[in-house]
């Protein structure tokens with residue numbers, strides 16, 4: 001295995017931090033640590049980057065124990081949430097920084113490498129620009145070029161898209177995925193944004209209070225969540241109790257049709273364009289439904305409907321918790 005985290009633990013006061021993390025990461029894969037604030041994502045990245053030492057446990061890279069290595073001796077680079085660029089240096093000098101100060105290169109040697117990285121992120125021509133003159137998206141690209149310039153085997157990304165507005169976020173997310181495919185570099189990405197995690201990752205690690213509660217592909221996490229916590233953190237869900245068991249039903253798996261003698265009444269309807277979100281009630285329960293397209297938008301508050309979930313032919317899908 002390319003990268004292995006074995007029993008990693010780092011506890012701060014009040015028992016907070018990372019309790020025990022085992023994780024295997026394949027070379028060239030995109031792995032996302034997903035969870036709410038305080039669940040231990042940044043602590044995990046800091047351990048991988050060598051910025052902090054674990055209380056116990058090991059990090060193995062291609063079989064070699066790198067747990068005790070300082071950051072500059074690890075083939076690992078980090079893109080921080082704030083980008084951590086130097087405002088008094090121009091773009092080229094920012095990208096050259098690691099090569100000069102960690103690899104001991106002269107500027108002449110470092111500059112062509114840095115220019116190549118700037119080309120990769122689409123910023124050729126910006127070498128002499130000041131950081132303050134760049135947009136948030138451009139700064140993010142400079143941070144990416146700087147992190148890649150030292151030729152790391154692993155790139156750590158700590159919520160790198162969180163300071164950008166929604167449209168740019170989606171654009172840069174796609175660019176990041178393209179870049180990762182092109183370079184074949186292993187990326188460990190931290191986010192609390194489920195959409196980002198689902199669309200980018202080969203593997204998602206859902207974390208809760210310092211523990212990885214589920215590790216799997218985006219489809220496994222979404223369609224087969226191991227707990228209510230995972231189901232509610234990734235996507236919306238209905239929890240329907242039947243015969244003493246709780247079934248998780250995604251709103252998009254709910255179907256409904258007009259029926260004056262149906263069990264449910266449409267209680268709310270939110271038209272979102274491509275899809276429409278409904279809440280249906282039958283006295284004791286409220287069920288969320290998410291219907292697509294024009295046909296799915298035709299129900300109104302107060303309509304009486306028949307509703308169910310899963311395919312009508314196959315009956316309810318088996319998604320018991």
Ligand SMILES: Nc1ncnc2c1ncn2[C@@H]1O[C@H](COP(=O)(O)OP(=O)(O)OP(=O)(O)O)[C@@H](O)[C@H]1O
Pocket residue numbers: 012013016017018035036037038039040041042043044192
């Ligand atoms: N240096 C520190 N000293 C004390 N407690 C810390 C320290 N760093 C982190 N913690 C605590 O450890 C827990 C995990 O923090 P961590 O930063 O890893 O979480 P996170 O999932 O990255 O959250 P966020 O999304 O807010 O960055 C939190 O409760 C945090 O308050």
